[in-house]
């Protein structure tokens with residue numbers, strides 16, 4: 001098995017992406033919900049894992065409350081992700097809720113008690129055993145917890161949503177330091193390669209000068225990794241969320257829906273990533289042969 005890719009049925013390799021940023025309220029959960037739904041619309045079988053104990057991504061599909069069983073039960077009791085995944089009204093998209101005990105898991109990840117040896121690789125093992133999905137999208141909490149670090153050990157790549165407000169890049173630099181450290185550990189202790197940034201999405205953009213200035217700074221800093229379209233600020237996001245429906249279904253043709261669709265297809269069709277996945281699939285075939 002090659003870096004960062006999980007084994008799926010019939011040797012199919014599952015891409016996994018963590019939507020992450022050390023800053024809070026930048027649109028991580030909204031992006032996980034809508035990118036996941038858009039990838040499902042593009043025909044992929046998507047598993048959205050809500051790895052934030054607050055459960056905001058799961059609530060985006062179950063407005064009246066998500067099931068209490070989820071990722072925590074996979075981590076604590078050895079259930080498979082497939083056993084705790086719940087189908088949604090978005091065809092092709094299942095959700096793993098955080099589970100009521102995810103805060104506990106998050107604490108145990110950072111201590112010698114509870115989850116036991118190798119706990120920081122527990123999520124990686126869960127993803128490696130996963131079958132039946134093409135893409136895994138992981139929503140993360142904004143705090144740099146040991147649980148989030150464990151997610152960074154597990155996934156193929158990360159996608160960074162950035163809210164173009166003052167200090168947006170300061171948060172990103174902190175994240176980059178973490179990516180560097182995690183990459184070193186991944187290469188030393190796992191069969192994964194370095195952690196790569198799949199894309200950067202400017203979210204909650206408005207027409208102010210500050211928004212435009214920060215957007216250009218983000219583009220200057222990350223170059224072609226930044227998706228062309230920005231997600232504009234719109235009250236439709238809150239409306240959709242309150243109804244437990246992804247915006248891309250709630251208001252199919254609004255600018256925000258278009259931006260998420262475009263980012264999803266860029267993520268899936270990125271020739272650099274496609275080439276990487278092909279190479280890895282080939283190499284995995286060589287190993288299996």
Ligand SMILES: Nc1ncnc2c1ncn2[C@@H]1O[C@H](COP(=O)(O)OP(=O)(O)OP(=O)(O)O)[C@@H](O)[C@H]1O
Nearest residue numbers: 024025026027028029030142204232233234237238
């Ligand atoms: N493009 C947008 N336009 C307007 N509101 C938005 C947009 N994107 C997200 N929001 C709203 O902004 C708030 C924060 O978004 P979201 O919960 O996705 O951020 P987050 O980064 O996941 O936050 P946290 O760090 O707390 O997990 C939510 O109320 C969400 O509905």
Ligand SMILES: [Mg+2]
Nearest residue numbers: 028029052056
């Ligand atoms: Mg969130």
